[in-house]
Amino acid sequence: MAYTVPRPKLTFAEKIYLPSIVAGLAITWKHLKRMLTGQTKVVMQYPEEKWDAHMPEHYRGAPTLVTDEHGRERCVACQLCEFICPPRAIRITPGELPTESEFSKVEKYPAGFEIDMIRCIYCGMCEEVCPEQAIFLRKDYAITGTSRAEMLHDKTKLYEMGGVFDGLIHKWNPDK
Amino acid sequence: MVNVQIDGTWLQFPKGTKVIEACSQAQKFVPRYCYHPKLSTPGNCRMCLVEIGMPKMSPDRQPVLGPDGKPEIAWIPRPQISCAQEVSEGMGVRTDSAMVRECRQGVMEFLLINHPLDCPICDQAGECRLQEFSVEYGQGQSRFLERKVKKPKNVELGPRVTLDAERCVLCSRCIRFMKEVAKDDVLGFVDRGSFSTIACHPERTLDSNYSLNTVDICPVGALTSTDFRFKMRVWFLKETRTIDVNDGLGCNITVGARENKVHRVTPRENNDVNGVWIPDSHRLNFKYLTAPERITEPQVKGQAVDWRSAVAIAADLIRSIPSSAAAVIGSARMTNEELFLCKNLIQTLGAGDRHDVVPRIGEPDGILIPADRNPNTTGAVALGVAAPEPGSRLASIAAGVRSGQIRLLVCFEDATLLGLTESELARCTIIATGILPNATTRQAAVLFPSSGSFEKRGSMINIQNRLQRLNRAVQAPGQCRDDWEILRDLAVALGSSQKPSTLEEVFAKMASEHPAFAGLNLGKIGDLGIPLAGISAAPATATLS
Numbered sequence: 001m002a003y004t005v006p007r008p009k010l011t012f013a014e015k016i017y018l019p020s021i022v023a024g025l026a027i028t029w030k031h032l033k034r035m036l037t038g039q040t041k042v043v044m045q046y047p048e049e050k051w052d053a054h055m056p057e058h059y060r061g062a063p064t065l066v067t068d069e070h071g072r073e074r075c076v077a078c079q080l081c082e083f084i085c086p087p088r089a090i091r092i093t094p095g096e097l098p099t100e101s102e103f104s105k106v107e108k109y110p111a112g113f114e115i116d117m118i119r120c121i122y123c124g125m126c127e128e129v130c131p132e133q134a135i136f137l138r139k140d141y142a143i144t145g146t147s148r149a150e151m152l153h154d155k156t157k158l159y160e161m162g163g164v165f166d167g168l169i170h171k172w173n174p175d176k
Numbered sequence: 177m178v179n180v181q182i183d184g185t186w187l188q189f190p191k192g193t194k195v196i197e198a199c200s201q202a203q204k205f206v207p208r209y210c211y212h213p214k215l216s217t218p219g220n221c222r223m224c225l226v227e228i229g230m231p232k233m234s235p236d237r238q239p240v241l242g243p244d245g246k247p248e249i250a251w252i253p254r255p256q257i258s259c260a261q262e263v264s265e266g267m268g269v270r271t272d273s274a275m276v277r278e279c280r281q282g283v284m285e286f287l288l289i290n291h292p293l294d295c296p297i298c299d300q301a302g303e304c305r306l307q308e309f310s311v312e313y314g315q316g317q318s319r320f321l322e323r324k325v326k327k328p329k330n331v332e333l334g335p336r337v338t339l340d341a342e343r344c345v346l347c348s349r350c351i352r353f354m355k356e357v358a359k360d361d362v363l364g365f366v367d368r369g370s371f372s373t374i375a376c377h378p379e380r381t382l383d384s385n386y387s388l389n390t391v392d393i394c395p396v397g398a399l400t401s402t403d404f405r406f407k408m409r410v411w412f413l414k415e416t417r418t419i420d421v422n423d424g425l426g427c428n429i430t431v432g433a434r435e436n437k438v439h440r441v442t443p444r445e446n447n448d449v450n451g452v453w454i455p456d457s458h459r460l461n462f463k464y465l466t467a468p469e470r471i472t473e474p475q476v477k478g479q480a481v482d483w484r485s486a487v488a489i490a491a492d493l494i495r496s497i498p499s500s501a502a503a504v505i506g507s508a509r510m511t512n513e514e515l516f517l518c519k520n521l522i523q524t525l526g527a528g529d530r531h532d533v534v535p536r537i538g539e540p541d542g543i544l545i546p547a548d549r550n551p552n553t554t555g556a557v558a559l560g561v562a563a564p565e566p567g568s569r570l571a572s573i574a575a576g577v578r579s580g581q582i583r584l585l586v587c588f589e590d591a592t593l594l595g596l597t598e599s600e601l602a603r604c605t606i607i608a609t610g611i612l613p614n615a616t617t618r619q620a621a622v623l624f625p626s627s628g629s630f631e632k633r634g635s636m637i638n639i640q641n642r643l644q645r646l647n648r649a650v651q652a653p654g655q656c657r658d659d660w661e662i663l664r665d666l667a668v669a670l671g672s673s674q675k676p677s678t679l680e681e682v683f684a685k686m687a688s689e690h691p692a693f694a695g696l697n698l699g700k701i702g703d704l705g706i707p708l709a710g711i712s713a714a715p716a717t718a719t720l721s
Contacts, residue, residue: 078296079409094406099330107330108297108406131296 047142055139060124062140063115064162065155066133072103073159074134074168077110081126081135089119090126106172113155117143133168181268186246195258195269196224204271207280207309209287209395210347211259214451215356219260221287221347223309225279228256231266239266255279277313284314290325290370292342300397302410306345325370333363333374334382336402336456337391341373344398350374350390357453358386358543374398386543388456392442401440403460408432408439416649417444417703421509421629422458423538424548424639428704429454431462431630431649438462438630438650446704449642455545464612465628465650471610472654475623483655483665490607490622491669497584497605499526503573506561507588508533508550510659511634511646512693513679515552515559516686517663518588522561524670530582534589535567546639551629554637558692558711570594577604588659590614609659624662627652633679634660635701637708644705645698 013019034040044051067073077094095111097104126135140161145151153161177188182202189198197213199206209221229251231239239247249268255275270276288310295301327341346365351374355361362382366375376382382390391399413432420427420441427450432440441462443454464470474486481489494502502525506518522531533556536549556562563569574594576582580603585591587608591601592615601619608620617623631652635645652658660682668675676682680698687693692711700706 076297077406078301079412080296083409083411094408096406105329106297 052139059139059141060122060137062117062122062138062143062153062161063120063124063126063135063158064138064140065113065158066136066162066165066168067159068168068170069164069166070170072106072172073109074132074165075110075113076106076108076132076134077113078108078131080129080131084125084129086123086125087119087121089116089121090114091116103172105174110155113158115153115158117145117151117153118148132171133165136162136165138162178263178265178267180263180266181246181249183269183271189263191263193263195226195228195261195263195267198263199226199258199269199271206258206271207305207313208259209305209345210349212349212352212393215349215352215393217260218348218352219257221345222257222283223280223287224258225255225283226258226276227270227273228252228258228261229268229270230264231268280309280313281315284310285319287345288314288318289320290327290342292324294343297406298340298343298397299400299405299410300343300394304397305395306343306397327371327373332381332402333376333399334384334387336460337382337387338400338402338405339374340398340400343396344374345396346372346374347395349393349395350399353386353390353393354382354384357389358384360384360386363390385455385457385541385545386453388459389443389453392452404440408434413439414649416630416647418630418647418649419551419636419644419705420454420458421551421636421646422455422461422549423544424546424550424553425449425544426551426636426638426642426644426705427454427458427544428644429459433630433649436650438465444703448707449638449640449644449705450544453544455541455543458545462630465630466653467612469613470653471613471617471623471625472656473625474655475620477621478618483657486622486624487662487665487669490624490666493605493607493621494525494584494586494666494670500528501581501583502527502586503530503576503582503584504561504586505570505573505589505591505594506531506533506556508535508553508556508562508566509629510552510556510561510588511632511636512552512555512559512643513634513682513686514659514663515556515561516690517660517667517682519560520667520672521586521663521670524667524672525584525586529563529569530573530576531561531563532569532573533562533566534570534593548639551638552636554639554641554711555635558637559686559690577601587616587620589616591616609662611656625652625654625656626662627656627658631656632658632660633698634658635683635698637711638705641708641711642705643693643696643701643708645701645703 065075077092079092082090082092091114092110093112095109097107097109124137127137178191179186180189180198182199183204187202196206196211206224208224210218229249231247232250234240242248247266329340329342331339333339351363354363362377362380365372367373388401391401412434416431418431420429428444428446430442430444431438441459443452445452473480474483476486476489504522504527537547538549540547553566574596577596578600583604585604585606587606598615606620607622608616609624609626610617611626611628630649633646633648635643637643683698687696692708
């Protein structure tokens, strides 16, 4: 069945098009003036100048592992991030905490934790899926390396980047 | 047959069917923890509560019929457990009424009161009934504000089973299994009320050869396998349905592997073979597949060579020795297809009756393990690789080797099992296949690396004359090949015109020559196997209780 597209009724000013061109030129002229008088600055001299201070709270940089204020590595090697990771960048080797450990109630820890930053797409699903608040995307965005091995963040590197995170839930409280 | 109304639909069930089973057959799943079809029914978890009603009776004890001609049902106002009740004529069951839903929610809340909620570390996560039913029938949060009861964690119940009592829902499946199936009543409840826990008899440990089945039937993460503990999350495992090859029964199993590494083996239900159980010794016998000493390259006199030259050298060796001096030590651990090609090789060699398999006889345990510890003795006899009395020709072969009469041995088993010493073996030319090094592989002139049972496909016949199928769970490491491929390549090098490129072709050829397999193929065997007619049972049979 034929469908008639309703056309808008244009005024004479709209039809001759010129007023719109003038309006557009006015905007361009305004910006040119601001540029010439130094009111706007377009180019930022990266890497000497950085925009880091303006980064929003929700910025998704490199994924990192965190320890809490009790000095416990929060990851328990549940491997949910490994499961959810779309590009399969995460590789965890689970291990069992020795009984003499201060945190032996937790029983499990990651003996190995690797994130392949060549694969990582910074989607943040690992952070979202983590039931232990152990993995966070921090604000590091300039992840570079000269070899593939360098781009493979191991556990030490991940904790170094993540650091200590205060005020997370205290789920494995031994008194509870 | 009795008529039962389930959620408004009238259906027929045989007398004696449990209500919970009837509901399952009617596609109305009733959640359960303690009920297990192979065990007795204590009815202690209360998860399977349903509404049950009996037909309304008139004063003259006749059922009152409704407008649809069916009996009217008088519903019992109190919920009933469906696992301990059998169906009866005119019974009505409601599995999804408001009361039933409320009951399930209440039971779930009670079960989770003292639960540690440590799913991120629990090995059962992903196949845990508490998780599943909590999502399906539970509620989103806990109303419990008090302190949870502390119970022992990480308890070594036995050499292979670890207990976390905090996760236990006291369903008593493990207790009943040990008492009723394993016939080793070592588990029980101790303490009372919310402090009640599973414990082992103080002077005993859970060391039965069937102990790991308690881990399988544990609906929660209370009993975990010490071997599998914290190794791999279950959702990563690729599951392959195959059979166990540690004895003549051929328990049906599921192999869980990830990235070409076997992580665990669990039994698979086949009520004609192993029920839903498997011995621990069989279940844990997979570590050899990844042993560092595994043979992964074809070798000629200990030097690694490529397949093509290994096969050519083996064929040359065979041709250089007169057929009267050749013997073949087959294996009842080979699949039917391999045995069929092995028999062809025996004929090509002209080995006469100088061939047999090495029998493995042990003490039957009266539950699942039969005396015959070879998985395919029946097939080896039927396909003619074994002597009609398996092992009866081994002594004469050994004597022939000692006297120098036999100078060529084709070995699919370790020849020292015949009582030959390594120095006696050194005197003859040996062509062998092997998975792990042994005296024979060390002495072999040509050694072919072969595949383990989880690495190959094929079929085997168990002691009940049941044809069952092996499936490949992982790829064999290095340059290992299946025995049938080795035998085929050898046959081609010896001038055979047959060059089957798939296992299916080998099976088809075998089926055309052996009437017992006529009309069959690997697909028709299916996951549960099929009984074979027209084949006589292997001599060493065992009783299966």
